[in-house]
Amino acid sequence: MNFLALIGRVVLGFLGHIGRLTIFAGTAISHCVRPPLYPRLIGQQMIDIGYYSLPVVGLTAIFSGMVLALQSYTGFARFSAESAVANVVVLSITRELGPVLAGLMVAGRIGASMAAEIGTMRVTEQIDALTTLSTNPFKYLVVPRLVACVLMLPLLVLVADIIGVFGGYLVGVYKLGFNAGVYINSTVDFLEPLDVISGLVKASVFGFLIALMGCYNGYYSKGGAQGVGAATTNAVVSASILILTSNYLITELFFAS
């Protein structure tokens, strides 16, 4: 009986969590389209999310492109298909690795920071203080982060795509001995606009999920330092899982047929 009660509690708790998250997302989205907005705060968040994430996203992308070229070459050599390396690199980077790796890196860097900052504001009564100063916490804290993340992730992914492909080019040309012109031609000829567009759409969705989970977990954190720590962990883990899950769904939407 106790075991059944435990299962019931867990299920009810989970459903409550989903409901609260849905209401939070709905409220946040509705505030995104209703004035007043805070352009100054949105700008600050865009710099923090976009500009300051460039090094980590760039490094991830270049090494991923390099490894991809190397692995594809050694694998494809078994079937005498080495010439497909450039195609595989550009498709993998633009469709999958660029958005997913950038999303995961930003989830770790920005999602955690959002949850920690908003969570600390919650436990130190700063969010209550916003309310007493006639400022809606959703508009002031959540909307700028959400808007900035949705706008900046595609730009970051675009940069990651270019750097990733360049990483593959470096390995392909300088280590594996491909002709530079042939490598670039294979890359450009094989690439279609949909490959890049699907990656950018994914990036926007990932940006929304990262900001949503960071803000949500921070906003409802409680219990002092331990609560803020738990909120930070939950923000990164839940955003990462949602990124991987939605990645499959979006891929199916674009390419299943």
Added chain:
Amino acid sequence: MIMTTPPKIHLKDVRKAFGDKQVLNGVDLDIAPAESVVIIGGSGTGKSVLIKCILGILTADSGTIEVDGTDVTHTPAGSRVAVNKKFGMLFQSAALFDSLPVWENVAFGLIQGEQMNRDEARHRAIETLAKVGLAPEVGDLSPSELSGGMQKRVGLARAIAGNPEIVFFDEPTTGLDPIMADVINDLIITCVKDKGITALSITHDMHSARKIGDRIAMIYEGRLIWVGKAKDVDTAGNAFVDQFVHGRAEGPIKMQLRR
């Protein structure tokens, strides 16, 4: 106390529970314009919850909360901007925004709430800081660079910067040395009582309660069990009040040492 003027704040049978725990269990209180009421009571008796219900940070389960005759009991925080403009609040921990310099903390309500020009708001912030005894240079510091007493003063400056009609003080002297606590008490009297602002404070500090309050109310188990003039608190003739005022372990109030 019989009021001849309509109350600034009117509380009638206000109740609030968290799960099974009934925190407010029927609070009735009227606060007249320009009056300073102090609520005393032990930890966990519902003092902060009561203030948060009036401010709209929490929603009361039942009862009536009126501000200037307007029922705000069930108006959510996001929809009560006009009412909240009448309020100022000094939080127990000061709750300063650590991402902003001191002057911007003080001017926050002016910039975000009243859309005041930043230069003008900064000027007003520096003026308000002077009222609480802080030099203009403090305005450029970060809240983390301030001592506890200075943070309270900045919190007080932020609370009064928008010329509110009602100010709430949550434990204004907690965590301060006796001298700084008295400085804060004097500032509260100067900035609030002398300007005719209505004030509702909660505190454990009896010296502070006697000094800043016109009336004192004691909350116990979610109800106000005694309300009277501040000068009468030592001769209240109520065993609960006597025990609390004199800080005795023995008496009708039993501290919960374990859950």
